[in-house]
Amino acid sequence: MPDRTNIPPEELLREAGCSRKVIDHCRAVRDCACEYAARCPDADYSLVETGAWLHDIGRSIDHSVRHAQAGADLLRSWGFPEPVVRIVECHLGAGLTAEECVALGLDARDCMPRTIEEKIVTHADNLIAGTTRVTIEESLASAIHLPEEIRQRMYRLSQEVERLCNTQKQP
Structure with missing residues (x-):
């Protein structure tokens, strides 16, 4: 199989068969995630950008x-x-434990965001509805169908990312 790691992410999304709607959503998540990465001294900006672009390639x-x-x-x-x-594997809501994956009929994998880059992309995805930026409160209100424990985890993740990314990187 040819190396695809050097193909621009938007082109990869098209090549994989993602719809224009998914690509537009990925671009909006990328923009939001990059805003956070630019303010987070410990984040790898390039990794956040690539992960955010590709987070929904599975669609x-x-x-x-x-x-x-x-x-x-x-x-x-x-x-x-x-x-x-x-980043792609862990971006749902605020992540899923292996047990939660099994309960959903998925492979038993630890899909909890652990790195700052995984957390930033997950949080950014929670803040983008389609291509529209929403608040975490609006995101949680639209996730009312999810168990309270998962919605609380989403809120805690948002608070953590906001705290970690509240300073500007020094030039």
């Missing part, structure tokens, strides 16, 4: 909750570095 395969693992598997098969793959 070319499946539009259910399964899209995160499907996207991660696709990127692994294309030789992408594990830090990018993990």
Whole structure:
């Protein structure tokens, strides 16, 4: 299989078969995530940008909750570095434990965001509805169907990212 790691992310999304709507959403998440990465001294900006662009590439395969693992598997098969793959795999809500994955019919994988880059992209995805920026409160209100524990985790993640990214990087 040819190396795809040097192809621009937007082109990869098209090549994978993502719709214009998904690509536009990924661009909006990228923009939001990059705003956070620019303010977060410990974040790898390039990793955040690539991970945010590709976070929904699995929607070319499946539009259910399964899209995160499907996207991660696709990127692994294309030789992408594990830090990018993990952003894709962990971006749902505020992540899923292996037990939660099994309960949802997914592979038993730890899909909890652990690195600052994983957390930034996950948080940014929670703040983008389609292509519209929303507040975390609006995001949580639209996630009322999720268990309270998961919504609380989403809120805690938002607070952590906001705290970690509240300073400007020094030139």
